[in-house]
Amino acid sequence: MNLLDDIVVIDFSQFLSGPSAGLRLADMGARVIKVERRGSGDICRELYVSDVVVEGESTIFHAINRNKESYAADLKDTCDLENIKEILKGADVLLHNFRPGVMERLSLGYESVKKLNPSIVYAEISGYGTEGPWKDLPGQDLLLQSVSGLAWLSNDKNSHPTPMGVAVADIMAGTHVTQGILAALYQRALTGEGALVQISMLESILDFQFEVLTCFYNDGNELPVRSSVNNGHAYIAAPYGIYQTADGFLALAMGNIIVLSGLLGCPELKQFAEPKEWFSRRDEIKTILALHLKTGTTESWLAVLEPADIWCARVLNYEELMKEEGYRVLNMELPVKTSNSLEMITTRCPIRVDGKLLLSSRGAPLLGEHNETIATEFLKPEEVLKNGK
Amino acid sequence: MKHLPLQGLNVLEFSQYLSGPSAGLRLADLGARVIKIERPRGGDACRQLAIKNLWADDSSLLFHTINRNKESFAADLKNEEDLAWIKRLIREADVVTHNFRPGVMEKVGLDYASSQKINPQLIYAEITGYGKAGPWKDKPGQDLLLQSLSGLVYTSGNEADNPVPFGIAIADILSGAHLVQGILAALIRRQKKGVGALIEVSLLESLLDFQFELLTTYYTSRQIPQRSKVSNGHTLLSAPYGIYQTKDSFIAIAMVPLAKLAAALDCSALQDFSQEEAFGRRDEIKNILAGFLVQQSTDFWLSRLQLHDIWVMPVLNWQELKNHPAYKALRMEQELTVNGKTITTTRCPIRINGERLFSDKAAPALGEHTAKIKAELLNQLQ
Numbered sequence: 142m143n144l145l146d147d148i149v150v151i152d153f154s155q156f157l158s159g160p161s162a163g164l165r166l167a168d169m170g171a172r173v174i175k176v177e178r179r180g181s182g183d184i185c186r187e188l189y190v191s192d193v194v195v196e197g198e199s200t201i202f203h204a205i206n207r208n209k210e211s212y213a214a215d216l217k218d219t220c221d222l223e224n225i226k227e228i229l230k231g232a233d234v235l236l237h238n239f240r241p242g243v244m245e246r247l248s249l250g251y252e253s254v255k256k257l258n259p260s261i262v263y264a265e266i267s268g269y270g271t272e273g274p275w276k277d278l279p280g281q282d283l284l285l286q287s288v289s290g291l292a293w294l295s296n297d298k299n300s301h302p303t304p305m306g307v308a309v310a311d312i313m314a315g316t317h318v319t320q321g322i323l324a325a326l327y328q329r330a331l332t333g334e335g336a337l338v339q340i341s342m343l344e345s346i347l348d349f350q351f352e353v354l355t356c357f358y359n360d361g362n363e364l365p366v367r368s369s370v371n372n373g374h375a376y377i378a379a380p381y382g383i384y385q386t387a388d389g390f391l392a393l394a395m396g397n398i399i400v401l402s403g404l405l406g407c408p409e410l411k412q413f414a415e416p417k418e419w420f421s422r423r424d425e426i427k428t429i430l431a432l433h434l435k436t437g438t439t440e441s442w443l444a445v446l447e448p449a450d451i452w453c454a455r456v457l458n459y460e461e462l463m464k465e466e467g468y469r470v471l472n473m474e475l476p477v478k479t480s481n482s483l484e485m486i487t488t489r490c491p492i493r494v495d496g497k498l499l500l501s502s503r504g505a506p507l508l509g510e511h512n513e514t515i516a517t518e519f520l521k522p523e524e525v526l527k528n529g530k
Numbered sequence: 531m532k533h534l535p536l537q538g539l540n541v542l543e544f545s546q547y548l549s550g551p552s553a554g555l556r557l558a559d560l561g562a563r564v565i566k567i568e569r570p571r572g573g574d575a576c577r578q579l580a581i582k583n584l585w586a587d588d589s590s591l592l593f594h595t596i597n598r599n600k601e602s603f604a605a606d607l608k609n610e611e612d613l614a615w616i617k618r619l620i621r622e623a624d625v626v627t628h629n630f631r632p633g634v635m636e637k638v639g640l641d642y643a644s645s646q647k648i649n650p651q652l653i654y655a656e657i658t659g660y661g662k663a664g665p666w667k668d669k670p671g672q673d674l675l676l677q678s679l680s681g682l683v684y685t686s687g688n689e690a691d692n693p694v695p696f697g698i699a700i701a702d703i704l705s706g707a708h709l710v711q712g713i714l715a716a717l718i719r720r721q722k723k724g725v726g727a728l729i730e731v732s733l734l735e736s737l738l739d740f741q742f743e744l745l746t747t748y749y750t751s752r753q754i755p756q757r758s759k760v761s762n763g764h765t766l767l768s769a770p771y772g773i774y775q776t777k778d779s780f781i782a783i784a785m786v787p788l789a790k791l792a793a794a795l796d797c798s799a800l801q802d803f804s805q806e807e808a809f810g811r812r813d814e815i816k817n818i819l820a821g822f823l824v825q826q827s828t829d830f831w832l833s834r835l836q837l838h839d840i841w842v843m844p845v846l847n848w849q850e851l852k853n854h855p856a857y858k859a860l861r862m863e864q865e866l867t868v869n870g871k872t873i874t875t876t877r878c879p880i881r882i883n884g885e886r887l888f889s890d891k892a893a894p895a896l897g898e899h900t901a902k903i904k905a906e907l908l909n910q911l912q
Contacts, residue, residue, distance in 0.1 A: 142723065144715035157743075169715045201766075204746035273859025279784075283763050283771060284843040287782035290851050292773060294697030296687050302773050302780050302845045304763050305696050306685030306755075307741060316707045321880040323714035324560045328535035330721040336535070339881040347862050348879035350698060352548070355595040356581055357848050358863065358874035364847050365697075373674050373695050376581040381674065383683060383693050390693055392678035394670075417583075454675035456693050459748045459755070462681050470664030473738050474749065486749040491739035492712040493730040 143170025144494060148326065150234040151176060151225075152209070153249075155183045157308055158266045158280070158342065159238035160205045161315035166234070166322070167208040168490035168499045174515060175206065175506065176225060179213045182508040204487045206505040207477045213509030216247050225249070228519040230258050233329075234322055238266040241276050251337045262325040264338040266314050271339070280342045285310035289346045294353070298369040313345040370427035378420035379413075379427050383456055384434040390456035391439050393446075398426060404445050407433045472498060479504030534561025535882065539717070542567055542619055543600065544628035544635070546574045548699055549657045549671075549733065551596045552706035553627055557713070558599040559878035559887050562625070565903065566597065566894065567616065570604040573896040586868040589893065595875050597893035598866055604897030607638040616640065618907050620648045625713055629657040632667050642728045653716045655729040657705050662730070671733050676701040680737040685744065689759045705736040760816035768808035769815035773845055776828045780845035783835070788815065794838035795831075797822050866892040 148171040152163040160175075160183070167173040177183050185202045212228070214221040226249075229235060235254060237244055244250050244265070251263045268280020278284075283304055286292055291309075292302035321338035329335060347354060353365060353376055365375035371382030373394075380393040380401060393401075398419050402410035409429050413419060419426060434442060439455055446453045455461075462468050475489040483504060490499040539562040543554040551566075551574070558564040568574050573589075574597070580590035603619070605612040617640075620626060626645060628635055635641045635656075642654045659671020669675070677683050677695050687694030712729035720726060738745060744755055747766060755765035761772030763782075770783045770791060783791075788808055792800035799818045803811060823831060828844050835842040844850075851857050864877045867890070878887040 142719070144712075144719045144727070146719075147722075148718075165711060169711070200747045200750050201743045204742050269856060270860055273856045275856040278843070279841050281784045281841050283773075283782050283784045284841060287773060287780075287845040288843050288851060288856075290846060290848040291698075292780075292782075292845055293847050296691065296694050296697075300687070300691070301761070301775060303687055303694065304773060304782070305700075306687075306757070306762065306764055307682070307744065308764070309696075309700070309740075312740060313707075316704070316711070317879050320556060320560075320707065320710050320714065321882065323711060323718065324535040324880075325882065327714060327717050327721065328533075330718060337881075337883050339884070340879065341860070343856075344860055344862060344879040347860075347876055349703060351876045352581070352592060352595050353698070354848065355591065355873075355875040356584060359591060360582055360584060362849055362852065364849060367697070371692065372697065374697050374699075383674075383678060383695060385692060390678075392674050392683075392695075394672045394674045420583075450670075452670050452672045452675060454669075454678045456678040456683060457681060458684050459681045459745070460752075462679065465666075465679075467660060467664050467666035467679075467734075471661055471732075471735055471738070473735060485746070487746040488738055488742045491708050491731055491735040493728075494712065494716070495728050496730070 145170035148172065148233045149231060150174065150236060151229055151232045153235070153237035153239070153244075154266065155238065156185050157205060157282075157311040158314040159236050159318070160185070161312055162319045162322070163209060163236060164205060164207070165315070165319050165490065168501060169492070169494075171234075173209040174228075174511065175209050175211045177211055177213050177508055179215045179221075179509070182211070182213065186508070200485065203477070203479075203485055203505045207487060208501045208503045209506055210511035210515065211506035211508055212512055212515050216249070222247065224516070224520055226257055227521070228515065229254055229261070231519045232258065232261060233326065234262045234264060236264045236318065236322070238280070240280075241267055241271045255335065258335070260329055260333055260335040262322055262329060262336050262338060264318050264322050265340070266318050267339070267341045269343045270341040275343075282308040282310045282342075285342045285346050289343060289350070291346060291350060293365060294350075294367070294375055295372070296367065297372045298367045300367075309349065310342045310346040313349050314340050314342045317345050317348070368427060369424045370431055379423035380430055382427060384431055386434050386439045386442060387437055389439045391434060391442055392454045392456055394452035396451050400449070401430075401451065404449055404451065405433060405442065409433070475500060475502070477502050477504040480507060480510060534887070536561035539563065539624045540622060541565065541625040541627065542623045544626065544630070545657070546629065547576050547579070548596060548702040549706045550627045550629035550709070551576070552703055553655075553709040553713070554600060555596060555598070556707070556710050556878065557625070559889060560880070564600040565619070565899065566600050566602045568602055568604050568896055570606050570897065573602070573604070577896065586871070586873055587895070591873065594866070594868060594873060594893045598875065599889045599891045600894060601899040601903070602894035602897055603903050604900050607640065613638065615904060615907070617648055619903070620645050620652065622907070622910070623649065623652060624717070625653045625655060627655045627657075627709065627713075629671070631671070632658055632662045646726060650726055651720055651724060652726045653713055653720065653729065654726070655709050655713050657709055658730070658732045660734045661732045666734075673699040673701045673733070676733045676737055680734060680741070682737055682741060684755060684757070685741070685765055686762070687757060688762045689757045691757070700740065701733040701737045704740055705731050705733045708736050708739070758816060759813040760820055769812035770819050772816060774820055774823045776823055776826060776831060778827045781823065781828050781831055782843050782845055784841035786840045790838065791840065794835055794840055795822065861886060864888050864890065866890055868892045
């Protein structure tokens with residue numbers, strides 16, 4: 142059986158942060174019902190990116206919302222709202238990522254929902270928490286990366302602040318809300334009590350930086366200084382970084398400079414005998430190393446470094462990665478199919494359970510695709526009648 | 531908080547460095563009792579791994595950051611007597627985590643099959659670098675190497691930059707977070723069905739999952755993501771998405787229709803572009819914007835753009851953030867005492883029933899709780 146069989150999640154969230162949590166819960170066996178605005182649905186349905194569209198719909202929406210059901214409702218319509226409240230009586234989890242106050246105005250705040258369903262786990266993601274001067278600002282990934290100091294950690298010292306090119310604040314917040322929901326469900330299984338679980342993208346992106354922030358808190362609040370050459374991590378000594386070779390790139394993680402000097406045939410590095418200098422003089426060391434590594438191919442360096450157990454790797458793009466047996470053996474690609482026969486390939490859940498992959502071939506729902514079945518299951522007969530389409 | 535959700539659960543952490551221990555930290559903050567099983571000589575290798583040469587006691591500040599709120603039991607897994615104690619601990623445990631390379635736990639007889647015989651309801655959770663099959667399985671599972679192999683380093687920085695790694699150990703942190711998800715879901719099933727579970731994650735699968743939007747788009751288009759030449763923010767997103775220099779600092783602008791942006795900025799050059807061109811001609815558009823925004827201060831642009839409800843924020847460093855009322859309102863910091871010294875670190879980011887989860891319990895000394903835990907086990911036998 143699946144880990145989360147019999148768990149029903151009513152998911153009001155849009156875009157990525159909340160829906161990525163819904164996806165993880167769905168893949169582990171929960172039944173996830175997206176509550177979407179009548180007419181347009183999750184705004185992400187319309188988010189066309191990079192001009193890549195699958196039969197008129199955003200690839201991203203399909204990736205995030207596969208394996209879910211869709212219930213279309215107008216939360217400002219009294220009849221629809223009553224139906225939603227009825228459905229919530231049969232739910233285990235409510236999830237939303239509206240700005241603070243929106244659910245309360247709809248009479249769907251935690252206190253109201255708890256009255257309908259005392260054992261519900263009510264989970265919400267905000268941008269900046271529910272208090273403070275930023276609470277009403279939009280919780281958007283790039284903006285969170287920018288205010289949280291994160292943009293000063295990647296790329297070289299003389300570069301502009303550089304955002305991470307994946308929506309890391311959304312994804313961390315979704316990851317944390319999943320953890321909170323599951324912990325609360327575990328406790329509920331013991332005590333029968335529900336809980337309120339709150340996550341903000343700002344707290345999540347600060348937690349993501351916990352190692353380096355703790356360093357900053359305790360070193361007299363010195364700001365991180367990125368390496369001027371091939372920066373890999375502002376706080377890690379040479380050779381840590383990615384180096385150009387004669388035909389590509391080579392990643393070098395932590396390593397002993399003297400050992401590297403010998404293995405790579407680079408006598409200039411011998412002068413850095415004192416390990417403390419590998420941090421304090423890392424730019425000098427990395428400059429020498431960068432020049433030297435350009436003189437050979439990636440394969441030639443790997444042939445010397447790998448047998449000596451030096452932490453190194455090639456640098457691959459997607460096309461190169463997918464030719465690798467190390468990628469193919471993971472079976473990470475998941476074909477899915479929607480009810481109107483749209484087929485596409487996406488990635489599967491990264492968690493393996495009892496040695497098995499979690500593979501659901503169910504694609505994302507059409508807007509309101511499951512209104513009827515959900516009404517039949519969750520609403521009393523008189524409400525089903527009112528629920529006419 | 532009076533009653534934490536995972537109170538009463540026992541976790542044995544055989545993990546080292548960051549990936550597994552970050553999972554242990556989250557479980558501890560949610561209420562579990564987490565016991566680190568460490569080698570008598572040296573312990574978790576992270577104890578000796580310092581950044582900026584910062585030490586809390588014999589162990590680095592980094593170790594203290596990741597391992598607060600835990601206990602330590604010293605055991606040599608190659609010593610028969612120690613191994614017998616470990617097996618007793620496994621009998622009493624709810625969860626075991628480890629992040630050894632494939633085969634290591636098998637060699638000492640503590641793999642899932644053997645542990646399951648000792649405790650059929652055990653949740654056994656492991657992190658590898660690349661999974662347990664295939665040509666990469668024995669490679670070192672180190673964060674930068676995983677970023678490099680997984681395509682991630684081609685998502686950040688501008689087109690002309692070399693591959694740019696994320697400046698945080700993203701693979702470690704995600705695999706730790708996924709492990710927690712798997713463990714908690716398995717505990718829920720155990721509560722209903724009384725069965726244990728094997729939960730496996732790998733750094734590589736966690737990083738591929740992290741890129742699921744980009745990968746799904748790639749599977750469909752077979753076009754490698756292209757970073758924009760100017761102010762790259764996300765390879766899939768149109769202009770203006772990115773960070774721009776102003777007269778005095780930097781500003782971030784997220785998704786906004788070009789016409790709305792042109793009107794708000796009063797930038798006529800932007801009006802030459804239609805919304806359909808916002809992706810295909812993003813470099814031209816972003817170039818114009820970069821030249822325009824650098825003429826005024828960040829505050830000038832912020833007040834103008836926020837007036838039009840455009841998604842924009844200043845780019846702050848930690849000093850600026852730390853002094854901001856919005857940061858102070860979070861109360862994200864907490865203090866620990868180590869060796870008479872106060873250390874400041876972050877708290878758990880999850881709030882439960884409106885309460886923040888603080889814990890002032892510092893990381894353990896190596897083997898600090900060995901005797902106490904042995905005594906507890908002996909008491910249980912009587």
